[in-house]
Amino acid sequence: MAYWLLKTEPESYSWDQQVKKGAKGEAWTGVRNFTARDHLKAMKTGDRAFFYHTGDEKQVVGIVEVIKEAYPDATDEKGVFVCVDIKAVEPLPTPVTLAQVKADPKLKEMVLARQPRLSVQPVTADEWKTVCRMGGLKA
DNA sequence: GCCAACGTTGGC
DNA sequence: GCCAACGTTGGC
Numbered sequence: 001m002a003y004w005l006l007k008t009e010p011e012s013y014s015w016d017q018q019v020k021k022g023a024k025g026e027a028w029t030g031v032r033n034f035t036a037r038d039h040l041k042a043m044k045t046g047d048r049a050f051f052y053h054t055g056d057e058k059q060v061v062g063i064v065e066v067i068k069e070a071y072p073d074a075t076d077e078k079g080v081f082v083c084v085d086i087k088a089v090e091p092l093p094t095p096v097t098l099a100q101v102k103a104d105p106k107l108k109e110m111v112l113a114r115q116p117r118l119s120v121q122p123v124t125a126d127e128w129k130t131v132c133r134m135g136g137l138k139a
Numbered sequence: 140g141c142c143a144a145c146g147t148t149g150g151c
Numbered sequence: 152g153c154c155a156a157c158g159t160t161g162g163c
Binding site: 007009054055058098116117119 | 162
């Protein structure tokens, strides 16, 4: 199983909205970046991802699971980009902020700390465990 | 609100 | 196919 990180602005699509979709999940659309698209295509059903809020929050707020692998993004009229479906798994008891990630020696190599603009990022197993523990989960 | 970094686009 | 210009994003 692989791990990922999905970025969103809470003003446009938030963790709370994702939770309300429940088990049937929601399509993660709107990606318009080729690197991010490649990551979306690499996702498999059952993969897990951090749900990260940008803007004023800049923190990982929850965990989601991929429930449908990449298919054409209906919001992209040119048909070159894709989306996946995800469902909320659980929130982090304590959100992990960008500042914490940058301050932790084990996490400062994370794509999140190095390329904050990339909207879909890979996360290593070690980074996954570390962030989960910091967030109050056993992982 | 500003600035830096990055990705994309278009001209050559 | 390369490179410069431009626009967008996101952190501070």
